Ligand SMILES: *[C@@H]1O[C@H](CO)[C@@H](O)[C@H](O)[C@H]1NC(C)=O
């Protein structure tokens with residue numbers, strides 16, 4: 520690497536905890552939902568979307584206001600429901616061989632929540648009414664007691680209650696086929712006598728985010744929200760009910776939240792060095808990823824890329840023999856894919872556009888799209 524480039528990298532502003540990937544803006548003016556959407560798209564990126572509980576807390580913290588405010592979620596899909604995994608960041612991918620569409624008892628009705636039934640060799644997913652009470656399995660990111668999965672048999676709960684329980688005591692309901700079809704799952708249910716049913720973190724709804732992203736996080740206030748009130752098709756946060764959500768008629772005028780994206784996907788193919796200069800001149804820097812939340816957010820962005828990989832601000836120093844971020848951060852959080860390319864001079868890091876969006880070591884004269892951060 521040229522020394523001039525090396526020096527420039529070292530001069531980069533460090534942003535550690537100060538830069539965020541996106542920011543919320545509370546707009547005090549009362550507007551109808553679609554007017555609010557237009558306003559946000561003009562002045563910022565779009566109406567606010569919410570990825571997880573941390574986002575929800577940031578959204579609440581960004582205003583002193585109490586009362587109702589629009590967020591960027593609405594139900595204008597004509598009732599086209601799609602499946603989601605409850606745990607933020609786990610993408611739902613349809614796999615017919617995981618489902619048994621006849622896997623219901625005669626008295627059970629089809630529904631919008633997913634469970635696994637164990638009966639006479641059947642152990643596949645089936646959709647049933649969310650009102651039923653079953654055992655359930657929680658996923659624990661913190662691995663308390665060295666376990667990721669926890670079976671809850673007592674009490675048995677309906678799906679919404681089970682989700683609440685898991686979010687209160689662990690992280691969320693067990694999510695993704697890796698977890699649901701995995702070894703630890705099998706180990707956790709080993710002692711149970713079939714037939715039995717277990718809730719997993721699958722639900723389907725017809726709500727979509729204004730900017731088209733596929734975030735699965737929902738925070739409905741079940742005391743107020745009714746998913747069959749067909750003329751209340753826009754979502755709001757109730758700031759005086761700890762930010763929980765309900766829905767209202769889109770013509771009502773309310774204050775609202777916009778979000779502003781601090782990341783730009785540049786859909787042009789450039790070498791790593793060209794991309795680096797482009798970001799430094801026009802924005803702030805090539806993007807760095809220091810934790811799994813950032814990884815999740817950037818995953819969402821790379822889906823729109825038109826190259827197979829997307830450059831990150833990740834660089835190998837040949838002289839010193841290690842990888843570093845151009846924002847001067849140490850590479851602590853890692854998400855390398857299984858490709859066997861060894862480290863080497865003139866290598867840079869890129870994210871695979873295909874799921875599960877692992878990082879890959881690529882020769883830096885290859886031409887890919889890239890992501891810049893704004894501040
Ligand atoms: C929101 O504010 C509360 C109380 O001031 C604080 O404890 C919490 O960490 C803040 N959340 C975020 C995401 O900044």
Ligand SMILES: *[C@@H]1O[C@H](CO)[C@@H](O)[C@H](O)[C@H]1NC(C)=O
Pocket residue numbers: 585586587759760
């Ligand atoms: C919350 O605010 C809304 C709108 O300002 C109001 O109608 C409602 O009564 C409030 N609810 C509570 C529990 O304070």
Ligand SMILES: *[C@@H]1O[C@H](CO)[C@@H](O)[C@H](O)[C@H]1NC(C)=O
Pocket residue numbers: 599600601
């Ligand atoms: C339903 O929504 C999904 C995902 O948004 C889309 O792929 C599908 O085409 C839609 N189906 C109908 C009938 O609109």
Ligand SMILES: *[C@@H]1O[C@H](CO)[C@@H](O)[C@H](O)[C@H]1NC(C)=O
Pocket residue numbers: 614615616617700
């Ligand atoms: C679907 O799931 C089965 C097992 O449940 C697995 O063997 C298969 O690889 C999966 N297919 C895809 C496309 O992921």
Ligand SMILES: *[C@@H]1O[C@H](CO)[C@@H](O)[C@H](O)[C@H]1NC(C)=O
Pocket residue numbers: 649650651677678679680741
């Ligand atoms: C789950 O149970 C609670 C408490 O019994 C009830 O209020 C709620 O409506 C139920 N939710 C569903 C989706 O069945």
Ligand SMILES: *[C@@H]1O[C@H](CO)[C@@H](O)[C@H](O)[C@H]1NC(C)=O
Pocket residue numbers: 664665
């Ligand atoms: C968890 O596992 C680690 C390493 O496998 C071990 O050192 C530790 O004692 C275990 N902790 C508990 C609470 O079992």
Ligand SMILES: *[C@@H]1O[C@H](CO)[C@@H](O)[C@H](O)[C@H]1NC(C)=O
Pocket residue numbers: 594596597598599725745746747748749750751752766
């Ligand atoms: C969402 O839209 C569908 C189809 O129009 C409708 O059946 C459902 O009741 C709507 N839900 C709400 C909360 O408006």
Ligand SMILES: *[C@@H]1O[C@H](CO)[C@@H](O)[C@H](O)[C@H]1NC(C)=O
Pocket residue numbers: 745746747748749
């Ligand atoms: C939800 O709204 C529908 C239509 O307005 C109504 O029939 C139903 O009883 C409501 N459900 C609840 C739990 O309030």
Ligand SMILES: *[C@@H]1O[C@H](CO)[C@@H](O)[C@H](O)[C@H]1NC(C)=O
Pocket residue numbers: 750768
């Ligand atoms: C929506 O439905 C409620 C109750 O069914 C009704 O009072 C209200 O006038 C309706 N609003 C619109 C805009 O149709």
Ligand SMILES: *[C@@H]1O[C@H](CO)[C@@H](O)[C@H](O)[C@H]1NC(C)=O
Pocket residue numbers: 793796797798800801
């Ligand atoms: C900054 O962006 C403009 C186009 O938006 C581009 O022409 C220019 O080359 C960029 N700067 C660098 C250093 O790449």
Ligand SMILES: *[C@@H]1O[C@H](CO)[C@@H](O)[C@H](O)[C@H]1NC(C)=O
Pocket residue numbers: 786787788825826827886
């Ligand atoms: C970027 O390169 C990919 C192939 O790697 C190509 O499919 C795509 O069209 C290129 N994009 C542009 C904007 O030239």
